[in-house]
Amino acid sequence: GQQVMQIPQYQHVQEGEDFTTYCNSSTTLSNIQWYKQRPGGHPVFLIQLVKSGEVKKQKRLTFQFGEAKKNSSLHITATQTTDVGTYFCAGPPTGANNLFFGTGTRLTVIP
């Protein structure tokens, strides 16, 4: 079955340091989406990438979709305490409309 793994599982950084999480799917994805879930909250949509090799930026966040459309990454520059939470990548299974979520990376930012 389809698997979407993320590494690392946990990451502690000092405020101001950079952070990267990597997402790898066992199957090719038609698109990849990233969500952020704050502690005690619900997943909030960040961005969707569709094209092979696509790169998108949102302020300090940079998202990439791999050439083979099986992997993706999220990079945060100069982390802030507001970046705390779990970051999930998610993609639709082949021919489906639901999302298959990755295992998530929990980010802690130390002030």
Next chain:
Amino acid sequence: DAGVTQSPTHLIKTRGQQVTLRCSPKSGHDTVSWYQQALGQGPQFIFQYYEEEERQRGNFPDRFSGHQFPNYSSELNVNALLLGDSALYLCASSFRTSGRGDTQYFGPGTRLTVL
């Protein structure tokens, strides 16, 4: 513009009981998906409703059933509750465009505890 709303926010049940959770999608959305999120894990897809029919289903037993109403709102029913059903149940709505991983907007969830 109201986002996705869910009720109740918290629920405590005992094993063997039945529960119904409710969801109203974001205005303009026509598709509702339900996810189960156990503590420390990512959301797991239960099923998706579009045009009042179950269109897709994840790997969940028949104890999990649902319904979508003409106004696009939805219910999730779980029968014969087990301790392992304790989780955060998330409703997500979307507007069907490509039908291939449309962006999902999540509600705040219902925290179900089974004792």
